[in-house]
Amino acid sequence: MMKKLVKLGLVTVMTFYTVFAQANLKIVDRVVALVDSDVVLASELVRRTNSIIQQIKERKQNVPELEKLKEQVLERLIVESLQLQMAKRVGVRISDTELDATLTRIAGENQLSLDEFRKQVIAEGNTWPLFREDLRNEIMISRVRNGVVSRRIQISDKEIDNLLVQINQEGESRTQYSLGHILLPLAESATPEEIAKVRATAENLVMDLRGGANFQEYAITYSAGENALSGGSLGWRSLSQLPSLFADSVRSLKTGDVTDPLRSGSGLHILKLFETKGGFESHSVMQTHVRHILITPDLITDEKAALDKINLVRQRILDGEKFEDLAIEFSDDKGTAALGGDLKWSDPGTFVPEFNEVMNSLAINELSQPVKTEFGWHIIEVLGRRDKDQTEEKKRETAYRILQKRKFEEEAQLWLRELKDQAYIRIVDEK
Template structure:
């Protein structure tokens, strides 16, 4: 849940600085609303674009910068809206739904993290002129996108033991969860199939942007807003505080060796040319890991067993366990994970990162002795039970667990960028921007 909570907290902090949607809208405004983009079988309206532009301008001003001209900002914001809409469409097509129970729990978490009750939290939003219902729906969308990315990106990431060995051998000094880095980032993107001329042009542009960053006539965040094609461009390229495990592979080694305030050389990757600034470095402590002892039953869909029927079979098995049938007996008889089925579904003790992310997320939030609701991973449908947890101190295991997470998170950053690029390239998008948009 950590990634979702981080998204939600960031959304809250931004929302508290942004005006409410439609707060000054008149009947004429509604009448004049029009389509500014067609995204597959959906549309983006001018009111949505202008609302988001107002949000981004206020966010940029809150950092002490002046927003770039609309000729720069409008295409950036439009592209973000398009990418968000495509992801929400894909999530809906895959049956990803955030129900009101999960949404209410997320809202409670946001309120709790801000040290207030949900009613008080709602009062605060309303007092700030924020449409509470629209805020809720934004959070629902962010949660759906987060689930989609876990399915489309995280579940495809594989980490081999050899990769772990290689990382420990080459970067043992960097495998240190006690250190966090505050990073800002600019990406000059390259399209798939770029020609040598395209690559040279992008490289020259990146070198020019780097010179501007070194000369400091414009702040790095201003350059990111106006020049970067990265996902965090409109946040000034700010990637936030990240452990070594969360620093993208392409510039991980640079960041570890940089001093605060340094701007990196131009760095090449499949997605384009990167420029990184190390904003800060801080220490932390982590000496022990939490191990989990769990068991599960897996039902995998097949050509004759639909996805829905697989889930229903697990619900039936869960009811039988609640009525007194032994978990281990049902696992031996029904689980498609034949390795663990022979042990009554027992997975033994696992370290963080040993299990696939979707499975680990469920058991991390499951109290010992409780049977989960059916949930899905790339292997099929599961029910799981946590038998026990323990704090375990093992330097070697800890280092390997850290190395595994470093590799997984680095791959996640790269894979997400490429996946979003493919999603955009493979989709039908028709932009209908003209000079009437936001004073252009």
């Protein structure tokens, strides 16, 4: 490792040129930060900074002061390095096959072939190998973060019930808010002098923002929040999706308003309300009450014998024998055979496509022809259909997701702070 650090630290490793904030700078590659057993190189800092600058310009925003932007990008690279190192320690790996499948999916979402997508990436000034590795790292970071943070989250029925009360109080058309967020971090051990200094900075920012300063540019320059480099946008959130500290303040905001600094365990927060819109609607689905008998081919019963057997069972039903009796006697679906083949009331998309297609085409009490799926041969009978109001179930599901997301964001910030506190990090002085 020491050999690696010495080698990377030499200013003669390599030389390259880059356009950096519209100035031609000669960059000699070197280490700009030591992060546990990894390093951050000047070349990567320049590349990522240029990428952020390009994104800011595409959003038609002003590029902030270069040194401030570099500090933000370096902080992001350090945090990414810590997460990647953990991912590798716990065995997270993304194979080329999985990476190619992800790239193909992304290309398809953009209505492009993989080759067209590759050409577009290159046309935008990126190299394909670096783009692939950036995506691989992004997936690895996401996996390790989701795995570690999710295990730290506990959600009780009581919490869901309490949130449901809030959701119901807000009404079916509860308001959603498009918010911007700036975080000025404070350590738990911060001294009164440090707190006063950060609060003074926050109050000055609020004054500027209320005076018309561009929120997105200030977020990019000053915020330590996860969304800082995208202008601090939190996207659309209902009050129930916000921490209580934020929700209490947002309730009283009008479009364009900026909050006073809000203190939490992470530091001081500044919010701006961009837009509002209304939201929660009733939710219903068409459920189907269905039953089936399954014959599965095996070492004794080949495909033709299985088809012959299901046809025989079907004919016996048509001749007047009871469906449920024959299901008990013949069905290879042991989970439903004892129930007479009853699959009970099912939501759309519950079963495999071939089964769903035939089921949806049947009239009530109509017996299907034999249906082939990956499980074997079925005969299907629809016993009823109903329009099921699932608004309350949907609300409960929504409440769980809200709590999970809220706690995930809080726990992710704490986890990243712990990672940094436990790591050896040294910024290499450029002078």
